[in-house]
Amino acid sequence: MSERKSPWVIDTRELGRRAGLSREVHRIAPTESALGVEGVISVPKGAEVRLDVLLESVVEGVLVSGTAFAPVEAECSRCLDPIRGEEIEVEFTELFAYPDSATEQTTDSDEIARLVDDLVDLEPVVRDAVVLTLPSAPLCRPDCAGLCPDCGVKWADAGPDHRHETIDPRWAALTERFSTDRDE
Incomplete structure (x- = not known):
């Protein structure tokens, strides 16, 4: 002491x-x-x-x-x-x-x-x-939505229409194939 x-x-x-x-x-x-x-x-x-x-x-x-x-x-x-x-x-x-x-x-x-x-x-x-x-995961408010995992913008600021076009990598080859056929 x-x-x-x-x-x-x-x-x-x-x-x-x-x-x-x-x-x-x-x-x-x-x-x-x-x-x-x-x-x-x-x-x-x-x-x-x-x-x-x-x-x-x-x-x-x-x-x-x-x-x-x-x-x-x-x-x-x-x-x-x-x-x-x-x-x-x-x-x-x-x-x-x-x-x-x-x-x-x-x-x-x-x-x-x-x-x-x-x-x-x-x-x-x-x-x-x-x-x-002390909480191990503090929150600014209980309903905090966090950040968009793709671009990092806050969900609260992004608005309801915020989206990112993502294609499953397993289907990527088909997407490339069909987009090439359309271009011809």
Whole structure:
């Protein structure tokens, strides 16, 4: 966990260790790197993520649950138009185990988050929740028709009479034969 004062890091000392205590935290935290797949869909680097968090003291640690709201930039997977002005809302829940708790002692280090100096770092938790929530094929609108596979023009701009004459290659020899007969 970083030594510098990060808006992603929350000090739990004010919460106390008695089970049943809770505290709400609301803050804005900028992303240090893009969350998601840049160029496809992501929360851009430096974007402000609004966090509404509830910290609850439980026997084994601090249960952190909340919601994150973040702006999203994307490219439509059908027509390739940019998508801006969208916001994603993700919910997350994570247990941060106390040092020397039964949970901390019985789980591998990568299975559960841990409190370090009574601090919880929400950045990995929010990053994971955002990445899992982002669609793999973002759309500018649900009925986006995409691009014409022959010329690349957007179907929305092409109009209903847009067509390309294509001949099945298996019939091409016959087409050539009949077009030669007509020319004579």
